[in-house]
Amino acid sequence: MSTLSRAQEILGDLIGFPTISVDSNLQMIDYLREMLEKAGAEVVIHSDDSGAKANLWATLGPKLDGGIVLSGHTDVVPVAEQDWTSDPFEMVLKDDRLYGRGACDMKGFIACCLALIETVDVASLKRPLHCAFTYDEETACLGAQALVGELRNFSLKPEICVIGEPTGMRVIEGHKGCCEYTTHFTGLEGHGSAPDAGLNAVEYAVKYVSHLLDVREGLKSRAPENGRFDPPWTTLNIGGLHGGVAHNVIPGKAHVEWEFRPVQNSDYDYVTGEVRRYVQDTLLPQMKERWPDAEVITETIGEVAGLEPMAVNEARDLVLALTGENDVDVVAFATEGGLFQSIGMDVVVCGPGYIAQAHKPDEYVELSQMAQCLDMLDGIAARLAS
Numbered sequence: 001m002s003t004l005s006r007a008q009e010i011l012g013d014l015i016g017f018p019t020i021s022v023d024s025n026l027q028m029i030d031y032l033r034e035m036l037e038k039a040g041a042e043v044v045i046h047s048d049d050s051g052a053k054a055n056l057w058a059t060l061g062p063k064l065d066g067g068i069v070l071s072g073h074t075d076v077v078p079v080a081e082q083d084w085t086s087d088p089f090e091m092v093l094k095d096d097r098l099y100g101r102g103a104c105d106m107k108g109f110i111a112c113c114l115a116l117i118e119t120v121d122v123a124s125l126k127r128p129l130h131c132a133f134t135y136d137e138e139t140a141c142l143g144a145q146a147l148v149g150e151l152r153n154f155s156l157k158p159e160i161c162v163i164g165e166p167t168g169m170r171v172i173e174g175h176k177g178c179c180e181y182t183t184h185f186t187g188l189e190g191h192g193s194a195p196d197a198g199l200n201a202v203e204y205a206v207k208y209v210s211h212l213l214d215v216r217e218g219l220k221s222r223a224p225e226n227g228r229f230d231p232p233w234t235t236l237n238i239g240g241l242h243g244g245v246a247h248n249v250i251p252g253k254a255h256v257e258w259e260f261r262p263v264q265n266s267d268y269d270y271v272t273g274e275v276r277r278y279v280q281d282t283l284l285p286q287m288k289e290r291w292p293d294a295e296v297i298t299e300t301i302g303e304v305a306g307l308e309p310m311a312v313n314e315a316r317d318l319v320l321a322l323t324g325e326n327d328v329d330v331v332a333f334a335t336e337g338g339l340f341q342s343i344g345m346d347v348v349v350c351g352p353g354y355i356a357q358a359h360k361p362d363e364y365v366e367l368s369q370m371a372q373c374l375d376m377l378d379g380i381a382a383r384l385a386s
């Protein structure tokens with residue numbers, strides 16, 4: 001059987017596991033573990049607190065620094081409310097396309113990794129090949145955050161990480177981060193006719209929003225030179241401002257939903273620092289002076305680190321050489337790449353299938369894309385053996 005046929009067969013199995021982010025991924029993790037152990041890998045499983053989900057970390061070859069990580073998430077987005085032509089959890093082949101939930105995002109890549117690993121002569125590897133298969137990427141990269149926490153204490157230092165998110169096998173070296181928050185304001189309810197008897201939570205929420213808009217203006221001048229993102233600076237959006245019950249009631253509660261998308265890691269520190277300082281030094285003291293129990297609490301909905309393009313990036317250079325691509329680009333969607341970059345790895349995003357098909361009904365990956373991916377992975381294995 002050709003490696004491509006084998007990858008296709010494995011993808012059929014993987015699509016059969018309905019690993020929607022809210023559900024367990026353990027069946028798929030067991031399947032991957034068994035296959036990787038059979039191929040000679042040392043496999044470590046890290047469960048989440050609920051025990052219903054797990055990350056898989058595998059190492060093939062010698063226990064040395066300088067290895068290459070192949071990274072993919074095991075979870076998929078829901079299919080509810082989507083009009084599928086066939087069962088989303090049963091792979092269908094039609095006209096060079098393999099259909100099914102997760103086909104391109106990103107079980108196609110994981111299937112290629114597995115099929116390739118079955119062909120690797122482990123004894124020939126001079127540096128290790130690692131696999132990082134995570135849970136909960138589609139929610140807030142929770143699995144990768146936990147895995148990266150474990151890897152900080154890992155005795156080996158892998159050098160390169162390839163994230164197989166669907167890029168049409170184009171070479172991607174950067175994306176913005178995505179940080180989402182809800183900030184809750186607690187004041188004191190009262191009658192609208194006596195404003196001094198209450199503390200208007202909506203008014204303080206408005207001051208907070210006004211400060212966020214000032215911070216947003218400051219972000220434009222921080223845009224890196226020659227930035228390729230569109231727009232080239234970190235954006236900040238106010239997604240919602242809620243509070244109050246009636247015209248004549250002083251609102252005691254309000255909340256603001258907001259997000260920002262950092263183009264560089266220093267902007268994360270800038271925004272969170274500016275906002276924290278404003279609340280601690282200005283807004284909250286003003287509120288507490290009038291009502292000691294006043295509160296401002298920011299709830300983190302999700303923080304996905306950006307992947308910052310770097311002048312020196314071995315992962316990018318390797319994948320450029322292996323794919324024969326000339327161009328390097330940045331993308332609008334977020335991946336787990338920034339997390340791996342944060343622990344010192346060179347990171348590139350390159351995988352089979354197109355992001356336009358991800359999260360949609362009748363998601364598919366083309367066999368020709370899988371074949372290109374297998375070629376790249378073959379080159380990675382060859383490099384580790386040389």
Ligand SMILES: [Zn+2]
Nearest residue numbers: 073105106165
């Ligand atoms: Zn994905």
